Amino acid sequence: MLEVKNLHTRHGWNYALKGVSFRVPASHLVAVVGANGAGKSTLLGTVAGIYSCSEGEVLLEGLPIQRMPAEKIVRQGVCLVPEHRQIFDSLTVEDNLLLGAYPRWGGNRREIKTDMDYILTIFPALSDRLQDPAGGLSGGMQQMLAIGRGLMSKPKVLLLDEPSLGLAPLLVKEIFKTLDDLKKLGTTILLVEQNARAAMQVADRVYVMDHGQIVLEGSPEDLKKDHRMQQAYLGKGYMRPVREDSCEDYAVPKVLI
Amino acid sequence: MHINELMQFLLTGLTLGGIYALIALGFVTIYTVTGHINFTQGEFVMLGALITASMVKGGTGLWAAIIASILLVGLFGALFERAVIYPARNSPVVTVIIITIGFSVAVRGVALLIWGTQSYPLPSFSSGEPLYVLGATMNKQSVWVLCLSLLAVSLLFAFFERTVMGKALKACAINRVAARLMGISPQRMSLFCFTLSAMLGALAGIVITPTTTATYDMGLMLGLKGFVAAVLGGLTSTTGAVLGGFLLGILEAMGAGLISSGYKDAISFLILLLVLLKRPEGLLGKPDGKRV
Numbered sequence: 054m055l056e057v058k059n060l061h062t063r064h065g066w067n068y069a070l071k072g073v074s075f076r077v078p079a080s081h082l083v084a085v086v087g088a089n090g091a092g093k094s095t096l097l098g099t100v101a102g103i104y105s106c107s108e109g110e111v112l113l114e115g116l117p118i119q120r121m122p123a124e125k126i127v128r129q130g131v132c133l134v135p136e137h138r139q140i141f142d143s144l145t146v147e148d149n150l151l152l153g154a155y156p157r158w159g160g161n162r163r164e165i166k167t168d169m170d171y172i173l174t175i176f177p178a179l180s181d182r183l184q185d186p187a188g189g190l191s192g193g194m195q196q197m198l199a200i201g202r203g204l205m206s207k208p209k210v211l212l213l214d215e216p217s218l219g220l221a222p223l224l225v226k227e228i229f230k231t232l233d234d235l236k237k238l239g240t241t242i243l244l245v246e247q248n249a250r251a252a253m254q255v256a257d258r259v260y261v262m263d264h265g266q267i268v269l270e271g272s273p274e275d276l277k278k279d280h281r282m283q284q285a286y287l288g289k290g291y292m293r294p295v296r297e298d299s300c301e302d303y304a305v306p307k308v309l310i
Numbered sequence: 311m312h313i314n315e316l317m318q319f320l321l322t323g324l325t326l327g328g329i330y331a332l333i334a335l336g337f338v339t340i341y342t343v344t345g346h347i348n349f350t351q352g353e354f355v356m357l358g359a360l361i362t363a364s365m366v367k368g369g370t371g372l373w374a375a376i377i378a379s380i381l382l383v384g385l386f387g388a389l390f391e392r393a394v395i396y397p398a399r400n401s402p403v404v405t406v407i408i409i410t411i412g413f414s415v416a417v418r419g420v421a422l423l424i425w426g427t428q429s430y431p432l433p434s435f436s437s438g439e440p441l442y443v444l445g446a447t448m449n450k451q452s453v454w455v456l457c458l459s460l461l462a463v464s465l466l467f468a469f470f471e472r473t474v475m476g477k478a479l480k481a482c483a484i485n486r487v488a489a490r491l492m493g494i495s496p497q498r499m500s501l502f503c504f505t506l507s508a509m510l511g512a513l514a515g516i517v518i519t520p521t522t523t524a525t526y527d528m529g530l531m532l533g534l535k536g537f538v539a540a541v542l543g544g545l546t547s548t549t550g551a552v553l554g555g556f557l558l559g560i561l562e563a564m565g566a567g568l569i570s571s572g573y574k575d576a577i578s579f580l581i582l583l584l585v586l587l588k589r590p591e592g593l594l595g596k597p598d599g600k601r602v
């Protein structure tokens with residue numbers, strides 16, 4: 054569905070991405086995990102067209118999209134739910150969701166209404182707050198709204214940048230449960246996370262990123278066994294022990310691999 | 311002093327205020343959505359007034375001339391955005407401000423070539439006796455000014471609240487990157503804002519002309535007054551712009567009436583200075599509040 058080939062992106066003169074390649078098959082959830090500053094947001098931003106790459110390709114169903122501006126890439130079916138949610142805080146929850154459907158405005162209004170009702174069944178908590186300003190929602194609700202807004206564009210691939218950021222463990226669990234549901238419903242998701250443990254519980258395939266490069270890849274099962282992964286990201290050894298089913302946010306140490 | 315007199319100043323102020331509000335809305339719309347301060351705004355006012363006056367002089371019906379002029383100035387605003395602002399979209403804000411100032415000087419120069427220095431009248435939109443409101447008189451044109459500006463403001467507010475395009479503009483003002491991720495093109499929004507602001511400016515120029523007549527240099531002062539009104543309202547709020555416009559109009563009329571009409575313009579710039587020094591976030595803005 055989505056294929057990233059040898060992607061290079063710089064901020065000024067610093068390469069934040071140095072040749073990243075991976076693929077996201079249809080109806081799969083692929084996770085890219087990595088420490089602070091590894092280049093995860095830059096990766097999603099480049100795929101979504103906010104940053105332009107200096108080299109490499111992004112193919113959506115074979116169509117190169119790396120030269121398109123962000124507003125056009127959404128129309129091709131790649132929607133980014135950005136870091137820190139970035140909802141329109143002074144607009145109402147309903148307006149935020151409606152704007153998610155902006156790319157297909159002018160089309161069938163009833164369809165958009167139906168889609169909104171559908172998204173409200175995924176995030177029922179939002180239904181009571183439709184007329185409230187989005188900025189007044191709690192962090193968890195804002196994240197749900199950001200994902201809901203992204204889904205309103207009916208993307209072929211949904212890009213998620215750190216949905217667990219700043220959320221309490223219970224909420225993280227809830228959000229990831231929803232991601233799992235979405236995947237089972239056939240949504241293709243590319244997830245970027247620092248919270249490696251939570252990401253590995255829902256991902257079909259995991260890529261580990263460090264300093265702008267993919268340093269490890271595999272299925273979550275394989276990676277859980279990998280000693281480098283255990284040391285650096287899953288906290289065996291020098292991180293405090295955590296219950297197996299917990300989704301607690303890990304402070305991921307930098308480098309190490 | 312009589313209450314009648316105060317009432318008279320108030321009415322005059324409201325009339326002026328309506329015009330300032332329209333111009334201020336142009337500033338605010340462009341600023342919130344694109345981050346630019348467009349000092350060509352005043353020239354839109356002048357073009358609207360002179361084009362209408364010339365067309366009426368040439369025999370076109372008043373209302374036809376008004377509508378044609380608003381559309382033409384809108385088109386001019388769009389061309390201005392494409393030809394001047396769009397190429398400079400990645401330049402620093404100050405550069406763009408200077409570009410708009412430079413362009414306004416150029417437009418004024420061309421207007422001088424076309425229309426000369428004489429002033430062009432426009433008939434009142436309707437004839438008849440002035441109205442008497444609580445002992446003060448209000449001529450018919452003032453009623454038109456007030457009604458048309460209130461109508462334009464209400465339409466604009468309805469547009470922002472009710473239409474998807476209006477919400478997309480707001481979204482763009484709140485968070486440009488997130489708006490792009492929703493497929494909203496900031497460039498298209500910018501084009502739209504300049505067109506809309508040009509039309510608002512033209513309307514302001516047209517409604518004021520029967521009272522003041524139109525000249526090639528009328529845009530300078532009116533543009534600056536609109537800017538003061540916008541700053542008074544915090545520069546980022548449409549409600550603020552409208553209130554700022556009316557407040558400025560009333561203060562000016564009061565100042566002119568109670569002190570001396572010679573101080574009319576000085577008053578608004580004094581207000582600008584005070585606001586910028588004491589309350590840069592505007593009268594409505596929260597202190598230290600971020601830009602919305």
Ligand SMILES: Nc1ncnc2c1ncn2[C@@H]1O[C@H](COP(=O)(O)OP(=O)(O)OP(=O)(O)O)[C@@H](O)[C@H]1O
Pocket residue numbers: 064065069087088089090091092093094095096136247
């Ligand atoms: N807009 C920018 N301008 C300059 N440098 C940037 C910019 N954005 C990111 N960088 C740099 O690029 C590198 C990668 O940043 P990026 O935000 O992609 O990392 P990340 O993996 O998303 O980190 P985090 O976990 O903090 O979100 C960092 O060294 C960062 O300092």
Ligand SMILES: [Mg+2]
Pocket residue numbers: 093094095136214215
């Ligand atoms: Mg990031």
